[in-house]
Amino acid sequence: MSESSLHQEDPVAAATAVREIADQIRSEVGKVIVGQEEVVEEVLLAIFCGGHAIIEGVPGLAKTLLVHTLASTLGLDFSRIQFTPDLMPTDMTGTEVIEEDKSTGRRELRFVPGPIFANVILADEINRTPPKTQGALLEAMQERQVTVGGETHILPEPFFVLATQNPIEQEGTYPLPEAQLDRFMFNIRIGYPTEQDELAIVQKTTAESNASVSSLLSAVDCLRIQQLVRQVPIADHVARYALRLVRSTRVRESREDKPEIVRNYLAWGAGPRASQFLVLAAKARALLIGATHVTPELVKSVAMPVMRHRIIANFNAEADGITTDDVVQRLLEITPVDDADPSTRSTLDSVTR
Numbered sequence: 001m002s003e004s005s006l007h008q009e010d011p012v013a014a015a016t017a018v019r020e021i022a023d024q025i026r027s028e029v030g031k032v033i034v035g036q037e038e039v040v041e042e043v044l045l046a047i048f049c050g051g052h053a054i055i056e057g058v059p060g061l062a063k064t065l066l067v068h069t070l071a072s073t074l075g076l077d078f079s080r081i082q083f084t085p086d087l088m089p090t091d092m093t094g095t096e097v098i099e100e101d102k103s104t105g106r107r108e109l110r111f112v113p114g115p116i117f118a119n120v121i122l123a124d125e126i127n128r129t130p131p132k133t134q135g136a137l138l139e140a141m142q143e144r145q146v147t148v149g150g151e152t153h154i155l156p157e158p159f160f161v162l163a164t165q166n167p168i169e170q171e172g173t174y175p176l177p178e179a180q181l182d183r184f185m186f187n188i189r190i191g192y193p194t195e196q197d198e199l200a201i202v203q204k205t206t207a208e209s210n211a212s213v214s215s216l217l218s219a220v221d222c223l224r225i226q227q228l229v230r231q232v233p234i235a236d237h238v239a240r241y242a243l244r245l246v247r248s249t250r251v252r253e254s255r256e257d258k259p260e261i262v263r264n265y266l267a268w269g270a271g272p273r274a275s276q277f278l279v280l281a282a283k284a285r286a287l288l289i290g291a292t293h294v295t296p297e298l299v300k301s302v303a304m305p306v307m308r309h310r311i312i313a314n315f316n317a318e319a320d321g322i323t324t325d326d327v328v329q330r331l332l333e334i335t336p337v338d339d340a341d342p343s344t345r346s347t348l349d350s351v352t353r
Contacts, residue, residue: 035197051185079118083129089136187309232283234294265317270310
């Protein structure tokens with residue numbers, strides 16, 4: 001893509017350019033990654049929204065390769081941090097070392113940046129490191145900066161963290177508390193490949209392969225796309241639908257008005273970040289598929305990764321085998337959507353014409 005097409009003032013032309021580059025990104029990633037289209041799409045959405053994601057999947061599903069490939073395609077720096085019980089915050093953020101000037105003999109402290117100073121960070125098995133180190137990463141995610149030796153260092157932009165968790169082995173882990181999970185825009189579930197995809201994986205990885213991807217964007221381009229995402233229009237009735245989805249999970253507020261599945265199976269509902277991320281993710285998906293504005297269907301398409309880690313199931317749910325995904329799916333089926341009034345339709349038509 002030419003830089004001028006993405007950075008031109010006309011938002012419609014720029015949005016068209018984003019849709020075209022999104023198709024090219026999917027094609028490039030497909031040279032290396034077999035299948036997992038929805039996972040690739042959700043990671044891409046999180047990056048273009050300026051959010052972070054946590055991904056759950058068993059080992060061997062190419063999580064590292066996927067993120068590294070996406071970073072290369074987007075022209076972003078990539079860094080992988082393996083979280084272990086003995087990992088210290090300074091191992092991740094960097095540290096100060098004493099450096100001597102050989103000509104003058106003067107000694108001074110010099111900051112040596114850690115692996116967190118990259119655009120795309122893969123925080124592998126984040127639940128295997130103690131809360132102190134988890135907190136340092138989550139502070140960097142929120143503030144986009146780290147403090148070492150009383151001095152603040154700004155992280156590069158864009159800055160995206162993809163944390164992974166293994167859902168099988170839970171012994172000796174430090175589960176992230178709900179308040180910290182809430183900082184992740186998406187909770188992405190990655191499953192086993194289909195038989196056809198697994199056959200393609202075996203054939204590709206056991207033969208001579210020189211598959212490589214081209215860099216299609218730059219950090220500046222990614223920041224521009226993040227700006228364009230926020231310019232996508234959304235009607236009030238669609239925003240209200242997103243709020244209705246989220247607010248219906250808050251079982252401790254006016255319990256009588258809540259759906260039966262919420263009353264029976266939820267202990268806590270989703271907070272305001274869920275509403276914000278639902279709308280933002282729907283805007284990003286609209287931009288990537290070439291839609292002119294956000295629709296309720298686009299909100300539904302991103303509801304699962306946004307909401308599944310923000311609601312807490314109770315003991316009844318565990319006893320009956322009901323997951324948070326089941327609750328979200330049921331809410332998507334029963335939550336009504338208001339129709340747009342004539343003035344809203346007219347406004348959207350004029351904006352997108």
